[in-house]
Amino acid sequence: MRVVIAPDSFKESLSAFDVAREIETGFREVYPDWTYLKVPVADGGEGTVDALIAATAGRLVTLKVADPLADPIDGFFGVTGDGKTAVIEMAAASGLMLLAPSKRDPLRATTFGVGQLVRAALDIGARHLIIGIGGSATNDGGAGMAQALGVRLLDQGGADLAFGGGALSSLARIDVTGIDPRIAECDIEVACDVDNLLVGPLGASAIFGPQKGATPHMVRLLDEGLRHYARRIQKDLGIDVANRNGAGAAGGLGAALMAFLNARLRPGIDIVTDFVRLDAIISTADLVLTGEGCIDGQTVHGKTPVGVARIAKRHGKPVITLAGMIGGGADLVVPHGIDAMFSVVQGACSIDDALLAAAENVRTSARNIAASLKIGSELVKAF
Structure with missing residues (x-):
């Protein structure tokens, strides 16, 4: 048998x-x-890195990254045995589990650490990335990740936006000329098991904001910020993220992965079992x-x-x-x-x-x- x-x-x-x-x-x-x-x-959430490392005789890479409140933390990602694929869990840098309930603040929480993990994976030569986006503490639309990879999000005065979903309403212009050029060489798959839109009553802020510490007032501010963010992406990049299923995953990180990294969102279990x-x-x-x-x-x-x-x-x-x-x-x-x-x-x-x-x-x-x-x-x- x-x-x-x-x-x-x-x-x-x-x-x-x-x-x-x-x-x-x-x-x-x-x-x-x-x-x-x-x-x-695994299904793309916690344990995805461990599962794919074990299945391919790969290795773990550890490094200092920004946590959801931009404080330094020990993050990690996996590299498969052939060295060609990096496996990233966004929760390793921007996860809800990294913050005590009293410190959760989606107006300030950032995905900058996720971008640092992506950049580190590019540094070791990986050009196939699998990114699991479950368990986020953030509602910044993936803005922090984009900033870590060289995208400039500018206010009316030309200054870079502060971290967090609360700053998105001040976004006046998106400059992608400085984005890491290696992104264009990558095949990026995103393990995503929700199909929420970015904004609205079933969007990132309304559905997932409260578990990240958002009050009803904060949910309204966050939703307005993401709506404005989507309009700027449409105007400056010509990409409609407001109406794409999965854009609201991980506090809108799904939107940024599609808009800035040209990533493909798929059910996590399908990505892992295929791999x-x-x-x-x-x-x-x-x-x-x-x-x-x-x-x-x-x-x-x-x-x-x-x-x-x-x-x-x-x-x-x-x-x-x-x-x-x-x-x-x-x-x-x-x-x-x-x-x-x-x-x-x-x-x-x-x-x-x-x-x-x-x-x-x-x-x-x-x-x-x-x-x-x-x-x-x-x-x-x-x-």
């Missing part, structure tokens, strides 16, 4: 590679002679195992288990999913190709205890699933 193990990370406890390893260990206790292929994956050639790998499997921290009604919206299951179903392969927890609406994943799902938590416990015991729980659950398969196989033979 040939088993493909392709999980996402279990947030705050295990990387995707760790999950895959524990699943294999548990299965080997029952089926030591089966063939196991570990292919850690690791998961379709070809699964086509040779007898069984597919996947998983992530939580399976619920949101899993059908571009999350790893469903992405893996859809590939498996194209080849008629059975899929079993392990999860840290199974939440409301989990049954929605069944029509998408997941044949069985199991929570790895062994009993009532606190979240902290569950996180600490994650490796043991995944291993034990995998062993029990394998044992159940063995019992079923023996019963079929008996009858």
